[in-house]
Structures are given as C-alpha cells and as structure tokens.
Amino acid sequence: MTVEETVDPKESPATRRVNVWDSPWLNTKFLVGGSIIVVVILFGLLGPFFWNTELAYTASSPTNLPPMWMAKGSPEHPLGTESNGRDMLASLIVGIPASLRVGVLAATLGMGIGVLLGSLAGYLGGWWDHVIRTISDSVLIIPSLAVLIAIASYVQFPDTTMLALVLAMFAWPGPTRLVRSQVLTLRERGYIRMALLSNVPPLEIMFVEMVPNMLPWLAASFTGNISGAILGATGLEALGLGPTRVPSLGMIINYAMTSSALVRGMVWWWLPPILALIIIFTGFFLMTVGLDEIANPRLRGYGNGGK
C-alpha cells in the first residue's frame, strides 16, 4: 500500500470541490435532468388547476373512450378513459406525483438510514458494528416479499405514503451493508488515516471525508432506488396489495393488465403510465450523471474520449 503515501491531499474530493470556481451546477446533464423532474412535479402540482382530478375516480366518466384524436374520441376526455370510467388525463395528473412520491420517499428513507447506520457501523466498529449488523442482516435475510404480502393481507394501504414507508422498511439493510464495506475500505486510505492521526472529529471524517467519496455510487444507487421503489410499489400493486381508490402509475398499469388493455387495443391505457415511468427515470438518471460530474470535475468531457 505504498501508493497511498503519494496521495496529494488536494486531490481528495472534499478539497477538490472547493477549488472549482466555474459554477459546477451549470452542468447541462444535471440541468436537463432536473428540468425533466421539475416538469413532472409541476404536472402534478399545476394539473389540478387545469383539469378536474375528480375524474380520476371510478365511475366519473364514460367508459372505454379513446383519446380525442382517434375516432369516437371526445375533447372532454383528451387522453381517453378506461373501463372503470376513469379519465386518463386526470389519472395521470394524480398518479404521476403519487408514484414519484413513493419512489423518492422510500429511496430517501432507505438510503438515508443505510448511509447513517452503515457509516456508523463501519467507522465506529465494535459494539455499534455488532448491533447494526445483526439487525440489518436479520432484516436482510427475511424474505421481504413474503412479509409485505403477509402485512398487506391484514392492513390495507390507504395511500401511497404508507406503501413507501413499508418499502423503506426493507430498503435500508442493503445500503447499510454496502456503505459499511465502503467505509471499511476507505478507512484504510491514506488521507483518512492522516485525518485520524490529526484528531479530526469522527463525525467530520465520516461526513466530510468519506461520504463525498462515495457520492457517485450513492447518487447512482439513489436513482436506481427511486426507480426500484416505484417498481416495487408497482409490483405490490400488481399483486393487488396497493391503494385502490386514488390512482398511481402502478395502479393504472395493474388495472390495464387485469382488464386486458393490450388485447383490446387500448394503447392509451397502458402506454402513458409506462412513458411516464421512463421519463421519470430518465430525469433522475441525467441528474445522477450530472451530479457525478459536479462532484468529480475530471469526469467532465466524458464521452469525448476522456482527458
């Protein structure tokens, strides 16, 4: 491990960021991704001012209408309606933010707890490590799907927030373990050792020196986890375990599937929620890529053959 001794302290991520003067936040990928997410959020926030969201409920509209640009379509239901008499536009206005909330909430909670506990376990070691690992390992090996189904057969999730909390319950041990192992690796690095020797407070080492170092990985995981949580919720909904009155993307897809939307040729029923999922994912993905570049200036100009 002689390499470590040649490390220039200025190259550690924490200091590197300080040296960047040309406002890194003007990263195009980050901005494009961010705009996509903002637009998605605005769609949900402003939608209710332009469209009657009551139409997202069962029996509020005529059934099985195609979108307005198709034959028999009606401008009163521009994106058509499905067979429970829900207006598709209203369902999307309600459903997109609902799903986004599940994803962000579950991923934030899961990652947050994971980073906190993982760093504590990895950095402090000793009893902290033992207790955290026993709990997280136990949660990790319990088949979460089984528990979720068991819970759901007794408790109805009235809204997607509950669904997110339940998903988060099983989302933290993974990150905990991974962060812990990363911290163990990092602890052996020269600059951390150096910081340790110079009596920097542990918390500062943990969150100022270590966490930024894990940022690319954390950001990527976060994006992945948001999508994962949205899909997890969708999966639970497909098993019939989600909320059933207020639409979410998962519920729309689930109803479309159980009502044979594909074979009935009701493209306007199953495609929009999938496109919405793709758009949300793309937005977060671009943000992640952008974030990486902001955190690691050396990554900029990627794709042009590197530096």
Added chain:
Amino acid sequence: MRSLYRLIAVLMLATLLLSACAQATTQAPKATEAPKATEAPKATEAPKATEAPAVKDPKEYLNAAREDTLIIDNPYRLEGKDNWNPYIPNNVTGWGLNALGQDPLMMLNYGDGQLKMWSADKFDSDAEAKVWTLTLKKGITWNDGVAFTVDDIIYSIDLQIKNETLGSHFYFVEWIDKMEKVDDGTMKFYLKKPNVRFAVENFGVQIAGSTQFVPKHIWETVADPLTFKNYDPEKGLPLGTGPYILAKITENETIWVRNDKWWGAATGFRKLPEPLKVIYSYVGTEEVRTQTGIDNGFDTMQDMTLGAFEAMKAQNDKWIAFYPDKPYAWLDPCARIISVNSSAAPWDDKEMRWVLSDVMDRQQIIDIAYEGTTVMAPYFWPAYPSMQKYADLIDKATIDRMLKPNLDKAEATLKAKGYTKGDKYWTKDGKELTLEIQVPEYIELERIGDVWLEQLQKFGINATKVRLESAFYDNFNFGHYEVQSNWFACGSVAEPWLTLRNFVGKAAPIDERPQSGITNGFRWSNDRYTELVAEIGTLKWDDPKLMEDTKEALKILYDELPAIPAAQARKLVPFNDTYWTGWPTNDNYYMTPTNWWNNFIWTVTTITKAK
C-alpha cells in the same frame, strides 16, 4: 452525446409503440391458423369417431388431431396436480374428473328447471320425503370393467359419514339415518327428517357440483382414505365411469382421452362423445387467454370480461356466447349482495340500512362494474325464469325503490336521525358518517365496491374500501365488518328456501362463529322470519302454503334489509364454433352453459364436429 441519447430513447419508444401497433396489425382474423404451441402432431390416421367399430387403446387418442380435440380454458393454475381425492378440499377433480371422468346421477338444467337423469334411472321419495329410492341405469361399469352398483354409492357416502373431514360429512350425518341396498341397481335412503331437496341438493348438480362416487373395489384396499390421493396412472387412477380417461398431466394442463368402451354408448343411452381428446389448459392472464382464443387455441373458455370477449370476437367471429349480442353473458346462480353487519351501530337500525340501499345506483354498477353484461334484478337469488314466480312475491313498490337511487329519501332519513350535512360529509355529534366496505380478492366484487364507494362519497358518506384476502371470510364469521361485498345469500336456483335460510336464527355474537340454522353471520335476528323459513323448508315446491310463507318472509327480509341486493352476477362463457358446434346457448338451452361444472358431460356428449 445528449442528442444521441435522445435519439436512442426515441428508438426505444418506437419499439414500445411498435409492440403497441403489433397488436393492431394482427387484428386481421387468423381463424384458420392454429398457434404453433397448441398444434398437436398430426395423427397418422385420425380415427373417425363415428366409424370406429374397433375399440382403440385410448392412449392412442393422445395423438388426435386438433379438429378431434376439445380444448377448455381454465383460468386458475393447476395446483396440487396429484390430488384427485374428491372428498378432500382443494382437490383437482375440477380439471376433468368431475365432468368427464365420472358420471353424475342427474343434472339440473336451469333452462327449464328440469332434473335430467344421467346414470340414475329414477330417484323419488315417498309422500313425506323421508324415504328416497334410487334406481340406476342398467349396465354401468367402471372404466376398468367392474360393474358400478349401489354398493359403490353406499360405500362412498358411508366413507364420508365415518370421517368428519371427508366430503359432505356433516351434511350426511345430519340427514341420513341409514342406507339400504335392495339389489345391485336399487337402493333406499332413510332420512332422519323430511327433506324435499335431498336428491337435487346432493346428486343433481344443483350448483357446480354433486357428490362424486369412488370405486369400492379400489378404495376398500386403501389404508388411509384421508391421505389417499387417488392418483396412480399405472393403476388407472383416478378411476371413474365416465367417457374419458385421464391420460396425461403437465404443469398447466390435464389431458383426457375418450374411452370407447364407455357404458353410456355400449348400452345405447347416449352416443359416444365426438372429441377424441379433451384438454384442460391454463395459459395465464386474461390477455394471453384471449389471444390464445383468437388463435383458436381454445374451444370454450371460462368467465371473461366483456372487453376481452369483444376483442376476441372482433378478431375471430367463430366465438359465440350465451346470447348472440350484449349482454352475451349467462347469469351466475349466486347474486351479489352487500352484507350489512346488523349488530354494529349505526347500521343496527333498519332505516340506516335502507339509506345505504337508497344511495346505491344499481344501474351504474351494471354499466361500469359489469360493463352492461348483467340485468337489473335486485333479488337475493338469480333472476332465472325458474325463480320468477317467487320474485313476483316481493312487494312491487320495494323493487321499484331499488331500481334507481333515492337520494332525497336517504337525505330525509339521515336528517330525521339527527345527521347534518357538512362540507363534504354527513355528521352527527361532530362525528363523520363513515363506512368501511370490505371486499375479497375477487375482481368482480371489488368493482361493485369501487362503484358504490364513489356513490356513497358523492352523497356524503365517507366510504373507504378495504381489500382483504383470507381475513375476509373470518371477518364475516366473527362479525368484524360494517359491510362486505359478497355472495353469501347464495343458494336458490329453482325454489326459495336455500337462499332464505341464510338469514335464519339469532344474530351470532360478535367474535363468535355463526352456527348454521341457529345463528347467522349477518348479525340479524327476526323470530317470525326464522319460523316461516323453517316451515318453508319442509314444504313441497308446489304447496300453496309455500308461496304464502315465502311472501311473508320476503316482506320481512326486504323491510329489514340485513343485506342489500347489489347485482346479478354473470358469467361470460365463450364457445368457439371453429371445430365444434351445438353449444348450449339461450336459443338452444339444453343444459346450463358451464364448462367447469359436473354437468359439462351433457354438453360434451352433445356437441358435434364443425363441417
């Protein structure tokens, strides 16, 4: 890079759209093209059903061509494929043994309300309905050649009487005093108390099933009938008397082949069925089932949604259903109701229960939850022709009140009860009027709940829906519910008693299971009603007293409303004319059109090869 990424994302979407369009382009009917997966290898010499005097080894029929094969859709997974013991719950006899491998004694046809004899020749009672005499047709044999006699019947019922977890143990113990063999083809049942329904209820395929019989000569040698699976292809198990023999089981299918030696044909009772091979097949979700149907992968299917059926019919015009046009569907024998827990405030007040009924827009439930495939008939039993004379006993004004919502009446009741309407909801003493609707994991009942919930919300009752799986039934039994969307008044199809008896007795205490006949799970109690129904149970169907009592009982029931009739259930059972014709439809109603009931044997022996 961004532009390229965008380009690729667009391409990706194009792929998705392509798959969306793919189905649009496949809309051209492909009726003549059988899908690859279901194409059986061509038999070198397809044996013709009618001109096959020489009896073939049934296993050869495994290679029967598609046009000699009948393929039946089963939308449920084949679970526990080796459990063919008909007396154990969750057995798989519904995968063909009940309908093709065995012969019922007789079958009730809803079309004309008649009991049609099958392996029974006669099944009559004395005047008091306490002694029933059964005479079998001559020449019935098990498929291994051994004669089928009343000994087998006595053995089969005795087995259930001796083992409390087998079959209809408790029913037989309650009713049968003793059984007596007269000769091989004749026997008598001596009942403990009169029962006019004894034959049809147990042996007449009244709803879905009837008592299945097992071969005494095999089962006698079985060590433990409780754990016997009745499955051993080497030994010819499951063994039945029917025209088909189980030839093969895969993970998702059972395959039956015709037994040319079937007693029915040998005795001239009925011609041999024309399909040489019958397949019960599970292919997955409704999307896949429908597309398989479009490709002629099925000859008949179980219940499906209207949209899927219309999509199928549009792409393959050989598909028909019970009615040639909307509503297409045949009415299911179990009407859908909303059970109200009549012990739980505020629904312990019959006027409050009527509020729930007055808010209900049944036409909207038909239009949305059933997509218009059922009829308006707010009864606790099915709107069958055979039930009409009993339905006519219900007070006309009451029925009319249920045909449309009466929000003003509901409002007046609530005001009289001290409720005031707030911004959104009715309140009393500062408390919102709420209602929890429990639904089981069953899409049809759930959709009824969905539509009704919105109606309640609009009216100002804060209704919520809770979907429960196994807990649903326990909640009903233990009284842990306000209202449930269910079918628990099911029973009657040709006379009124079976449905009426669901409400008899005292209200079962909360946290205690109802005891049939003594307490009920609706938590409702009316002594006069119980008395009336007890009397109806002993009367013959043509007794004028029965009409009189029924009228009074119905008046009490509809006045008190321990449950609210919600909708007539329906089953859309598609039939495919491509390979087989002569299916039971409204114009040709020779048998109840259910391909998963024990009576399907009648249909299979009736259909003929399409020209």
Added chain:
Amino acid sequence: MGGLTKEYVLQRVLMWFLTIWIGVTLTFAIPRMGKGDPVSVIVSRMMQRQGYVENANEIIESYKRRFGLNDPIMVQYIRYLGNVVRFDYGYSLTRFPTPAGEIVRPALPWTLGLLIVASTLSFGVGVTVGALMGWRKTPAWLQNILPASLTFTSIPYFMFGILLIFVFAFWLKILPATGGYSRDVDPAFNWTFISDVLQHAILPLFSIVVTSMGGWALGMRGLMIGVNNEDYFLLAQAKGLSPTRVFFRYGIRNAILPALTAFALGLGGLISGSTLVEWIFAYPGTGYVLYRSITALDYSVMQNICNLMIIITATGVLALDLLNPLIDPRITFKKSAAS
C-alpha cells in the same frame, strides 16, 4: 493480506446461526400475528364452492386437531424448530394430504433454473455495461448508446413480459407464449424436452434480464467512477498498460466487490423474486407457490419456502464475509476492526 482469524470465523458462523434463528422465528410469528385462520380459509373455500357449509365449527375443529393448531403456541414453536432442522414441514394446510415439501420441490428447479441464469446474465451484462459507462476510456459512441439500454429498467418487468409475449409469441409466432413446456412433449432427459423447456424460458428470461440489468449497471457505473480516481488506477494507466488490461485488472476487479455483495444479498430473492414473471408466463415455479401460500395462510408451505430463502441468503452473506478479507487486499481484519 488480511488474516482470517479463528475468532473472526467463529463470530461470523455464530452470526449465521443467529440471523437464521431470528429469521425462522419471524416466519413462524408473522403469519400468526394476523387475525387470519388458515383452517377457516379452507372452510370458506368450501363455502365458496358449495354456497353453504353446515357445521363449519366442527369441520374447523377437526382440521385444527389434525394440524396440531390447537396446541399451545410454545409447543407449536418447538415442533416447528424441529421441522426446520429436519427440513420437513409436514402437510400443506391448504393442499392436504400433500406434504409441503412435495409442493415446493417440483417447483424449485423451474425457478432456480430460470433465475440463476437470469440473475447471472443480468449481473454480468449489467456490470459490464455499468463499468463501460463509468470508465473514462470507453469509446464515445459506446458511451452514448449504453445509457439508452437503461431505459428498460423503468418498465415493470411483468408489463414488459406481456409485451414480449404479444410480439414474439402472438405476432411473430416464433416462441411459445406461456408455460413450462409444450403439452406434446414428455419430461425426460432428451433434447426434445430440453429444447422445448429452453424455448419456453427465453421470453421470461429476456424480460427479467433486460429490465433488471439496468440496476446493476447504475450501481457499477457509480463504483467504477470511484475507481477512476483511485491512484492505483491512475498509476496503472500512467504505466502505459493496455486499456483492456487496466479496465479488467484494475477497474472491474476493484469496483466489483460491493456489487458482488449486493448480488449475494439477492440470492434469497432467486426463490421469491419471480412471482410476477411466473404469473404472467404461467411458469410453474416457487414464486407463485409462495404467493398463494401466504394469501391462503398455508403456514407449512410458506415456511418451507421462506426458510429456504433465509438459509440461502444467510449462507451467501456468510460466504461473503469470509471471502471479503481474502479478496479485497485493502481490508485488513485487524482485531479492532472485527470485534
């Protein structure tokens, strides 16, 4: 190189026991915490079929006696621990008289076969894609194409599965739609059967791999970016080693450890993770069996599958813990770190 001390190994093995014990206890407790009663579910099913069941109480009691569900909870628990050790969970509650093991065992090869291949492929492809995305020397054109392949990650795999069925089975008619094998072949060890099974596995496999590799790719990309900045990586490049060598020896090898951990943690999911795929493709595996057993409160089948998952995952975790210090030269398990 770090040492694998006896103390450390012992500690890990103890942990293995402890987590398994906690896990199996939870699979015992969780279904019993609900209000549901498996036996009354059986009776309710009878009600559903027959419309009316006389004397439900007596039937329920006699079933309970048979399954030993009337015994005190501790007696049941101890008997259950015995079952776990013997790996025999007795009769299935809902499919009596079939033993739970006989329900799970025939389903296992289908699920394991499908998912081992699917997970490995998904991991392999995902990690490679991710590593390429995170590596600075990846050619520009590849850098631009790869992210698009991640788009599929955001589509629910069961929805994607249905689309695949329509395109490949019903429209192009080149692959079978659903099921494990065709009705005209017989299970046997011959090419006809095997190729038939493989054909049936292509679409479910594809739907899992395409929609799940993105997750691995995202994670790996992040890890690889981290490695890009590591000094040994820079040094290797500076030394003028061939890019391929740098990529594999210094890049992937160092970045892959946490990804491998995640992979090992997902092992238990091999058995349960396919419920929806099995539903869409009518595939005869354990995922669907598990789902049904939970909703029907079939304790014995559910415990059989869950405990299998618990033991597989716990063992995977143990193996990782024991291998990690050996693989990763950077971690030295000094006594202070381990205890």
